[in-house]
Amino acid sequence: MAKDNQFVNQIADIETDFPRWYTDVVVKTKLVDYGPVKGTMVIRPYGYAIWENIQKELDARIKATGHQNAYFPLLIPYSYMTREAEHVEGFAPEVAVVTVGGGETLAEPLVIRPTSETIFGEMYSKWLQSYRDLPILINQWANVMRWEKTTRPFLRTSEFLWQEGHTAHATEEEAMEETMKMLGVYKEFAETCLAIPVFTGRKTEKEKFAGAVATFGMEAMMHDGKSLQAGTSHYLGQNFAKAFDIQFLDKDGTHKYAYTTSWGVSTRLIGALIMAHGDQRGLVLPPVVAPVQAILIPIAAKKEGVLEAVADLKAKLLASGIRADSDTTDNSPGWKFNEWEMKGVPLRIELGPRDIEAGKMVLVRRDTHEKVEAPLENAAETVQKLLADIQSNLLKMARRRKEERVVSAENMDELLKGVEGGNFVKAGWCGCRECEDKIKEQTAATARVLVEDECAETCVCCGKKAKHVVLFARAY
């Protein structure tokens, strides 16, 4: 028991000190380390492997919906930023600007992209001639930089990795369809791969992307009941088309502005993963994106045949596509159990002399801590099945939490009580900015998304007739 406490003390308490728990976990599990420049992070191999798995799964979905990958430049002429009024207003305060190159002051300053609508817009206006050229469906995987005031690894860093899709369409309907389609892709991806159920919906004017006509977001509930915006999809209308002259000659012989969209998810998803599934022992990674799906721990490794059996089993698992690894260091088994649990590996396999003699292995699930024995024969199938079960169980548990922690509020007291209890709160809203601001001021909760197909009588704040039902929550 004493040793148990010693272990627990290595990470802050998840219930009472969640922020500290988060930073403890990301650093101790070697997902990330702080960079020398404020707000920057080094994504270490273990963390980057998660990102690669996210990329692999999401990229396949982006391509399956007809998009192609490309790469646009990091540096954007400052003047591009100023062409769309709302866009520059939103992003100017947080761009990093390059003013010197090769030792000389530049004629025009360059911004390090905070997002790429402007340079995509500029290029699309060059490339687009005819309605036959539409739609243009391009995605890029890139880094972007935003000079954030306060930062936390994965959740908010000055530089982060993401994918940004930028599309151009002939009609409003098509562009809107694209916007919703990609929001749907994100939702399916989050649930299937990350085991994170999400709320999706339209954002309020205040929370909208700078320069968009409408922004749709997906919000995920974290362990502490706060919300994390895990992805967004924007319908840009003709705002950027007009600012960048993205025109085409239509069938009817007239020039028309295109309708554009943009959508993105970032390395913040890794933060979502950590905060949605983690527990007191550390990370809990869904098998689909876990860098190591099964960790093999030899017991009494120096006894004859143990290491050979471990290597043998590992090879078998690898051969059937399971991301298996073995820990053959000199640390004690107990040390390894705790270490790999903290690192969130979905499945641990113990193999010792007694098991080998009996032709079996011991399997321990990270999600339930359930310990089972299984024959070494057909080990790969057993492991595959367990991994699939862990994946679906994580989603099930997250879904249950998500459903249990949505409450309704009729007035400000109920709204405050709701969010203080770590809930998402549904409430009526009159639609005015004053009420939205007042709610934030009094409850620290913001409008996450507008809820469709639900009605409310009155605004939770002013009591006037409600226009929308809004999902309120405190957010990261």
Added chain:
RNA sequence: CGAGGUGUAGCGCAGUUUGGUAGCGCGCUUGGUUCGGGACCAAGAGGUCGUGGGUUCAAGUCCCGUCACCUCGACCA
């Protein structure tokens, strides 16, 4: 940008009140014994005390400046 906090060995910290040869735990290296929930023994390596100046016979410690990072707020994927 506002409010707090912290900079001493790879990591976590003590030492600063009251100035007097740089310490502890973990980790690391070597050898040995161990191994089914964070093992143990022995011997080692490792620090211009964030940085610049000042006071002093003497500064990790006192004074002035400065930089960085962390946390919390206002802004954001």
